[in-house]
Each structure stands twice: as structure tokens, then as C-alpha cells.
Amino acid sequence: MIRTISTVIGSFYIIASATSFAAENVPSIEELWSIVQSQQAELEQLKQELERSRSQTQTVEVRMLENSQRIEAVGEVIDQPGRLRGNSWADRTTIGGYGEMLYNNETSSSSTKELDVQRFVLFASHRFSENLRFFSELEIEHSFINDDARSPGAVELEQAYIEWDYAPNHSVLAGMHLVPMGIINETHEPNTFYGVERNRVESRIIPSTYRVNGIKFAGQLGSGFSYDLDIHEGLFFESGNGGELSIRDSRQSGARAEMDSPAYTGRLRYTGIPGLELGISMQYQGDMTQDGSTRGNIGRDGVIDMQGNPVSDISGLLSEAHVTYRTGPWGFTALYAGWDIDNKIENVANNDLSNNGLGRNKQYGYYLQPSYQINSKLGSFLRLERTNERAGSNSGAAKNSATNRTVVGLNYWLADNVVLKFDYQFEDDDKDRDIDGFNLGLGWQF
Known part of the structure; x- marks a missing residue:
């Protein structure tokens, strides 16, 4: 076909030359042949470029198909739980911690000025499988x-439990864990709450950090x-020497804990609206004396009345309700907790034999706390508290x-995980x- 095109073009030039009376320089046959050869070369080049373009288009189409197949294959892998997670021991293990250093200027007594690393906590977790964790x-x-009275420190196991997802959206854990009650008890890292010290209600009425041995079921109900x-x-x-009847000082904290009378705690939460x-x-306990138990090997004295007679069967019910709401820079928290004891x-x-139980059958506390996030770094708050033990x-x-x-x-x-804190307290004690x-305060979490 190229040869035919060349012949036609050549003929055109010959006819054009023969009919052009104005042309003074008529090309020779050799010149015309040279022109035809040059044009044929250009056509051949165009043909090769067209073939290359077709080849590249086909290559692009093949590669697009291959990539599509790869994407589909990756999607299938993603859909298989756990396939993209690491399988090594290190990939399935997490190490972290939190802590805080505080300076208290006349907030625990009129003459106390203290600087203290109040707590340092190390966290470790391990994932055995997709539904089993430690x-x-x-x-x-x-x-x-140490044995010196000037050393108020303690080493404590705050949590140590196995959690198993036995069904979709439902789990059970066993071991040392935090009681599901209030706000601070389960979430008390210093960068997560306002104020240098934790509020008094969730320290004395709800004795945070309230850690126990036991079994807990949890789950999502929908909506x-x-x-x-x-x-x-x-x-x-226990009767003890004065402080042992307070709720906070009655925690067993998993240390050879008496189980003559276990406690039962239930909680219902709603988080279906953003920010709310x-x-x-x-929580109910049938006998807060643990059946009048006395255990000298761990320093438990039992409970006696003012005539020295043993006392048992003291039941107790703790009730708690709270609300937290955040919209834009504004926040609001309110909590009430109260004990009704036999x-x-x-x-x-x-x-x-001096009386220590008078009035302890009723204990309560509540607080209201509005807050305002001034900017991404700075936040302010006001907290109003009332407690009565x-x-x-x-x-x-x-x-x-x-x-x-x-x-x-x-x-x-x-x-996000490092915070400086300042607050001033005004206390009105009856x-x-x-x-x-x-x-x-200085607090951190990692």
C-alpha cells in the first residue's frame, strides 16, 4: 500500500509540473524519486510509532488488570481477621505507663507543703489471639x-487479668481489675482529667483506685x-484504731482477700450521642465484716461493738450516677455516689471500745465540674464538691x-500525653x- 501511495504522489507531482506554465525550474526524474523516497521513509516512521503506541496501550491495559487483581487479593487478605497484624511476640505485646509528680501547698493540712512522686505505673499487655488478651x-x-515510718510508699499490683471475647461484642475477664463504677476509677491517667488531685468523691465514697479480684462480664447492647x-x-x-471503718481503708486490693461475702457490681452506660x-x-455486699472474720496473720482484727461483742452481717449498697458532655470547647461533668449501710x-x-461507727450508715458525695478548652493546649475548669462520710x-x-x-x-x-496542672482549692469544712x-502537678502517659 505504501508503494501505491508513493506512485500516486509521484504522478501528482509529474502532472502538476507538466501543467504549471509558470514554473521556471522543473524538477528532474531523479529529484522526484528522491522526494518520493523521503516521504516513504516518513510514512514508515509514522507506522512504527503507531505500532509502539498500540503496544504501550496494551501494556498499560495489562498492568491495570494486574493491579486490579492485586487490589482484590489485598482486600481478601484484609477481610481475614488478623492477617495484617504481626505474628511475632513483640508485635503482640504492648508496654506503656503513666505517672505524676505533685506539689501540695497547704491542701492536706494547714501546715503541709509536700513534693511527691505520687505514683509511677508500668503497663504491659499481650495478645494471645484475636479474642484472648492479657x-x-x-x-x-x-x-x-521500707520499714521506716517516714516512707509512705507501696508497691501494688493494680491490674492483672485475662480477657476473652466469647461472642461478638461480649467479653469476660478474670483476675485483678478495676471496679466498673464512676469516671475516675477506670480512667485516671493524669492527662485525662482536670485538677492536680483526683476529686474527693471518687476517692472517699468510691474508693478509687478501687481494684479487686473477680470475674467481670461486659458487652455492647446496641444503640x-x-x-x-x-x-x-x-x-x-474491722474495728482497728480509728480509720479502718472508712470505705477507702476497707479495700482488700486482692491481697489474700476474704470471700465469705463477695460483692456484686452492675453498670449500664449510654454513649449513643457524640460527646455524651x-x-x-x-454495688451490693451482704456482709462488709466478711462474716466477722478475724485474721491475725494479715492484721485483720474483726469488728466489735462498744461492749466488746463481735458484730457481723453489716450489708451495704453503693449507688452511683454520672453524666459527662463535651461540645466544642465546653465540657460538663456531674457525679453522685452514696452508701446505704446497715x-x-x-x-x-x-x-x-470508743465509738467509731456513728453516722457511717449514710455516706454520700457529689460534684459538678464545668470546663472550657481555651485552645488546643490550655484548658480551664471549676469544680464544686461536697462529701459526708x-x-x-x-x-x-x-x-x-x-x-x-x-x-x-x-x-x-x-x-497529648504530657500535662502541667495548677489549681487552687477553697475548703469549707463544717x-x-x-x-x-x-x-x-506534672503528669505523663506513654
Whole structure:
């Protein structure tokens, strides 16, 4: 076909030359042949370029098909749980921790000025399979421990449990864990809450950090609802020398814990609206004396009344409700917790037979806390608290036992997991033991 095109073009030039009377220089046959050869070469080049273009197009189409097949293959791998996760021991193990250093200026007593590494916690977890995990936390409080009374420190196992997803959206754990109640008890890393110290309600009424041995079921119910059901060691009252009847000092913390009377905790939460959490929980224990147990090998004295007679069968019910809401820079938190304890506790005495239980059948606390995020680094808050650990009576040692506290302060996040804190507290104690002062804190998590 190329030869035919060349002949036609050549003929055209010959005819054009013969009919052009104005042309003064008519090309020779050799010149015309040269022109035809040049044009034929150009056509051959165009043909080769066209073939190369077709080849490249086909190559692109093949590669697109291959890539599509690869994408589909990757998608199939992604759809298989766990295929993209590492399978080595290191890939399935996580190490972390948190801690805080605090300075208290006349906030625990009118003459106390303290600088303390209050806690340092190491966290380790391991994933055995897609539905079986281990979690643990080991805590050091107040830097060090020894036999010297000047050393208030402790080494404590805060968590150590196995968790198993026995069904979609449902799990069970067994071991040392945190009681599902309130806000701070389960989430208390210093970069996650406002204020240098934890609020008084979730320290004295809910004795955070409230850790126990037991078995807990948890799951999602749909539409933003979740549940927790917990069977665990209970509190252990004893007469002692004065402080042992407080809720906080009655924790067993998994240390050879008495199980004559376990505790039962249930919680229901709603998080179906962005920024909102509603929670309600209850804990019941049939006998907070653990059947009147006395165990000298671990320093448990049992419970006696003012005549020295043993006391048992003191039941207790703890109820708690809270709300947290965040919209834009504004935040709001409110929590109420209260104990209803058998009236027998009012007759409980110390070891010296002086009354220690008066008014302890009713205990409560609540707080309100608005907050405002000034910018991405700086946040402010105001917290109003009221607690009463002997609200069942207003006579004798229980008279004027309520405490009101106002705390205002700032959090400054150096990074998401590192925070500087400042707050000032105004305390109005019904016994006129008001303690006003300020706190500074440095907290971290990794």
C-alpha cells in the first residue's frame, strides 16, 4: 500500500509540473524519486510509532488488570481477621505507663507543703489471639518503701487479668481489675482529667483506685448502650484504731482477700450521642465484716461493738450516677455516689471500745465540674464538691462531718500525653477546719 501511495504522489507531482506554465525550474526524474523516497521513509516512521503506541496501550491495559487483581487479593487478605497484624511476640505485646509528680501547698493540712512522686505505673499487655488478651499494671506509690515510718510508699499490683471475647461484642475477664463504677476509677491517667488531685468523691465514697479480684462480664447492647456485671471480693470492715471503718481503708486490693461475702457490681452506660456519656451503677455486699472474720496473720482484727461483742452481717449498697458532655470547647461533668449501710455499723467501736461507727450508715458525695478548652493546649475548669462520710447522724463524732470544696484551675498539655496542672482549692469544712491552698502537678502517659 505504501508503494501505491508513493506512485500516486509521484504522478501528482509529474502532472502538476507538466501543467504549471509558470514554473521556471522543473524538477528532474531523479529529484522526484528522491522526494518520493523521503516521504516513504516518513510514512514508515509514522507506522512504527503507531505500532509502539498500540503496544504501550496494551501494556498499560495489562498492568491495570494486574493491579486490579492485586487490589482484590489485598482486600481478601484484609477481610481475614488478623492477617495484617504481626505474628511475632513483640508485635503482640504492648508496654506503656503513666505517672505524676505533685506539689501540695497547704491542701492536706494547714501546715503541709509536700513534693511527691505520687505514683509511677508500668503497663504491659499481650495478645494471645484475636479474642484472648492479657493486661497488667504495676504501681509504685510515693517513690520507695521500707520499714521506716517516714516512707509512705507501696508497691501494688493494680491490674492483672485475662480477657476473652466469647461472642461478638461480649467479653469476660478474670483476675485483678478495676471496679466498673464512676469516671475516675477506670480512667485516671493524669492527662485525662482536670485538677492536680483526683476529686474527693471518687476517692472517699468510691474508693478509687478501687481494684479487686473477680470475674467481670461486659458487652455492647446496641444503640449506644453497654453493660458490665462484676462478681468480686468485697470490702472488709474491722474495728482497728480509728480509720479502718472508712470505705477507702476497707479495700482488700486482692491481697489474700476474704470471700465469705463477695460483692456484686452492675453498670449500664449510654454513649449513643457524640460527646455524651450517661452512666448508672450499683454495688451490693451482704456482709462488709466478711462474716466477722478475724485474721491475725494479715492484721485483720474483726469488728466489735462498744461492749466488746463481735458484730457481723453489716450489708451495704453503693449507688452511683454520672453524666459527662463535651461540645466544642465546653465540657460538663456531674457525679453522685452514696452508701446505704446497715444500721448495725453505728454501734461499731474501735479496739479501745470508743465509738467509731456513728453516722457511717449514710455516706454520700457529689460534684459538678464545668470546663472550657481555651485552645488546643490550655484548658480551664471549676469544680464544686461536697462529701459526708458520717451523714447518718449529726451528733457526737459525726457532728458537722460534711465538707464543701471549690477547686479552680488550669491544665496545659505540652503534648497529648504530657500535662502541667495548677489549681487552687477553697475548703469549707463544717467543723471549721478549712484548708485553702494550691497544688501543682506534672503528669505523663506513654
